[in-house]
Amino acid sequence: MITDVCEEGKGAAIANTYFLQADTGNYVIDPACGKRRLRQIKARLPFKEYDVLLTHSHLDHSANSGAPLFINSQVICHPLVAGKIDNLERNYTDITAEMVRVFGVQGFFGRTGMLGPTMIKLLLGIQKLSPTLFNCLLYAVSLAMCRSKVGRIYRPTGNVTFLREDQLTDICFENTLFRGWPISKNLFALETPGHQDDHLSFYVPERKLMFSGDLISFLNPNDILDGSLKETYTWMKKMLQLAEAGGINILAVSHALPLMGKDQVIAYLRSVIAKQEEAFNTIAKIVASFPDKSDFDGIIAKVYAHESKLMKKILKINYPRSVSFIDVYVYLYLKEYVNQEIGKEMKTTALYTARQING
Ligand SMILES: [Fe+2]
Known part of the structure; x- marks a missing residue:
């Protein structure tokens, strides 16, 4: 080994x-x-x-x-x-693009403090001005991240x-x-x-x-x-x-x-398995307490504020792509257990922006 x-x-x-x-x-x-x-x-x-x-x-x-x-x-x-x-690079570029689509610019780059408010504002501006340019930029950045973390x-x-x-x-x-x-x-x-x-x-x-x-x-x-x-x-x-x-x-x-x-x-x-079950039950309870299950930002804010030891430990593990494991976990929970179309319906800042852009 x-x-x-x-x-x-x-x-x-x-x-x-x-x-x-x-x-x-x-x-x-x-x-x-x-x-x-x-x-x-x-x-x-x-x-x-x-x-x-x-x-x-x-x-x-x-x-x-x-x-x-x-x-x-x-x-x-x-x-x-x-x-x-x-396209093994897909592991970085496509996944990063999907995360930004789902979590929004603020959610992906901001939640774990990867980028400050000025950079986020700039990115949102570019996204609004030219979605194509924004996507190219995202591809280039995620590829650069991939090269630095994974190598060739x-x-x-x-x-x-x-x-x-x-x-x-x-x-x-x-x-x-x-x-x-x-x-x-x-x-x-x-x-x-x-x-x-x-x-x-x-x-x-x-x-x-x-x-x-x-x-x-x-x-x-x-x-x-x-x-x-x-x-x-x-x-x-x-x-x-x-x-x-x-x-x-x-x-x-x-x-x-x-x-x-x-x-x-x-x-x-x-x-x-016990940790998985505890995380699952915690997320299930939080989601159940929300009348509007498409309020991803609200749900995730409550998850981040959860006081359990396990959740605090989870929040320390950040995805190499900067978003915490728990963001993905909550998204998949909503998709698999609440609404299969959740990805299209979640209310996040970036999705809202993207919708405005796309009319
Ligand atoms: Fe893996």
């Missing part, structure tokens, strides 16, 4: 890279991003021939997957990555294997049903959406070893385009079910150190 995690209990921004020797092949799981990680992988590769497994297309897991180091490997990923892999994006091209939708099959371990693909006799790619729709976990049943990517994370999902609260909860619970049935002895997560031993794995899964 290569990790940026410095001590137990702490997380890291860039995903762990794992090396796996399985029954019929060698694998690099999530080559992550950045030159430094590529150098580390090269220096520590324990095998000469290997393929690459991607848990999902988020850049902190996948941006290095097309690097020269992997030119002789197959890059194996979920079929839905196919629509994203030609190496798109895998000729050597990508998308697992095939028509070969997706039911796979059962310890009476726990998954959908997925056998990669070999003793290695399986399992669909575990929620964090993102193209998310896979990789499972080695013989060793009771699960690579769970970003599925088991503090406050999940945080992807405004492809995340789902319902799916996250379903698949987190499924992992717990498998662990409780004795199916996971090592849980190799992406942004923390792996959990070793059945009891530790179960305790960790339960604690993450």
